[in-house]
Amino acid sequence: MRFIHLGDLHIGKSLGEYNLIDDQKYLLEQILGLISERSVDAVLIAGDVYDRTLPSEAAVNLLDWFISSLAEAGIKTFIISGNHDSEDRLSYGKRLFSDKGIHIVSGFKGELEQFDLEDEYGRLKICMLPFIKASQVRYYYPDEDIPSYDDAVRTVIEHADIDYSGRNILVAHQFVTGEGDPKAAGSEGASVQNVGLIEKISFSSLKDFDYVALGHIHSPQRVGRDNIRYSGSLMKYSLSEANSSKSVPLITIRGKGDAEIELIPLRPMRDLRHITGKLVQLLSSENITDTDDFMYVTLTDEEIIDDAMNIIRQYYPNTVKIDYRNSHTKELEDFDISETADSKSFDELISDFYRKMYGTEISSDELGIMMSAAREAGVVHEAD
Numbered sequence: 001m002r003f004i005h006l007g008d009l010h011i012g013k014s015l016g017e018y019n020l021i022d023d024q025k026y027l028l029e030q031i032l033g034l035i036s037e038r039s040v041d042a043v044l045i046a047g048d049v050y051d052r053t054l055p056s057e058a059a060v061n062l063l064d065w066f067i068s069s070l071a072e073a074g075i076k077t078f079i080i081s082g083n084h085d086s087e088d089r090l091s092y093g094k095r096l097f098s099d100k101g102i103h104i105v106s107g108f109k110g111e112l113e114q115f116d117l118e119d120e121y122g123r124l125k126i127c128m129l130p131f132i133k134a135s136q137v138r139y140y141y142p143d144e145d146i147p148s149y150d151d152a153v154r155t156v157i158e159h160a161d162i163d164y165s166g167r168n169i170l171v172a173h174q175f176v177t178g179e180g181d182p183k184a185a186g187s188e189g190a191s192v193q194n195v196g197l198i199e200k201i202s203f204s205s206l207k208d209f210d211y212v213a214l215g216h217i218h219s220p221q222r223v224g225r226d227n228i229r230y231s232g233s234l235m236k237y238s239l240s241e242a243n244s245s246k247s248v249p250l251i252t253i254r255g256k257g258d259a260e261i262e263l264i265p266l267r268p269m270r271d272l273r274h275i276t277g278k279l280v281q282l283l284s285s286e287n288i289t290d291t292d293d294f295m296y297v298t299l300t301d302e303e304i305i306d307d308a309m310n311i312i313r314q315y316y317p318n319t320v321k322i323d324y325r326n327s328h329t330k331e332l333e334d335f336d337i338s339e340t341a342d343s344k345s346f347d348e349l350i351s352d353f354y355r356k357m358y359g360t361e362i363s364s365d366e367l368g369i370m371m372s373a374a375r376e377a378g379v380v381h382e383a384d
């Protein structure tokens with residue numbers, strides 16, 4: 001039996017002011033193409049289906065189109081909720097969809113939900129664990145000792161009485177660690193960036209499954225072993241991912257313990273790139289490529305360029321953000337504000353800041369405007 005593992009679709013997400021719905025549709029079409037080319041039987045979607053709990057109309061339409069296409073092609077689909085999804089909204093229509101082979105488990109109801117598939121090697125179980133917190137598991141298992149997420153997941157799995165002599169797949173959306181922490185992409189949000197010890201789950205709790213399809217971390221990677229993986233997000237969702245690439249795990253499971261994993265690269269409609277240099281170099285004709293891409297531009301020019309964003313957008317209309325890296329920003333990086341702030345008055349601080357940013361003295365008119373704004377904001381008082 002052959003599977004595709006997806007996760008962190010974040011349907012409806014935008015990048016700065018740019019809506020990504022067309023890019024997401026392009027990638028989902030590519031995945032449908034792959035499914036038919038490689039005779040895929042089932043799709044696992046490991047949470048963060050939508051980007052937000054209240055998805056836009058365009059986002060709902062796109063998911064509707066995708067799961068309808070899967071159902072029409074006869075593909076069994078298994079979807080769990082992630083921390084970005086609304087459990088209730090993602091549950092919409094789930095009993096009806098189930099008849100068409102689209103199985104949604106959104107929100108934890110006290111046990112690991114399981115579905116049986118069948119092929120020439122016998123039965124294969126799909127176990128679905130939507131995003132959970134330890135407190136939810138404690139509620140259902142008041143007699144168990146559940147200090148951490150690791151204990152929570154282990155408790156749920158133990159109570160599921162899984163027959164490990166047969167073949168089992170787990171779909172989950174959690175922070176699972178291998179030899180070390182998984183490498184985050186940077187677009188996951190605070191739930192991953194500030195993850196505490198108590199929220200981490202060791203891969204060893206999951207090692208008896210034939211394959212574990214994880215969501216939550218946006219960089220594609222294995223966790224502890226090859227058959228426990230994060231698929232990674234559908235596309236690059238932040239600047240920190242500019243130099244990475246996305247892929248889809250294609251898993252062929254034959255007999256017990258015989259899972260073959262192939263990583264299929266995803267080709268985005270518009271890539272996300274980061275370029276660095278002086279404005280004239282970056283915009284010289286030999287350096288201009290792929291002008292539809294989403295661009296992050298770091299200018300190394302010493303002087304601030306008037307209207308740089310609009311100039312760059314004449315060449316790269318989908319520029320998301322520009323910033324500077326030069327001797328002034330270097331000085332600012334080295335500058336310890338806490339040391340100076342206590343010993344200087346407000347107008348001295350503003351004058352210093354202006355000098356560092358623009359390399360010239362602030363005029364008395366400009367300083368006057370800053371002082372009156374500061375008085376209005378209550379930062380300084382008349383007597384200062």
Ligand SMILES: [Mn+2]
Pocket residue numbers: 008010048082084188216217
């Ligand atoms: Mn996510």
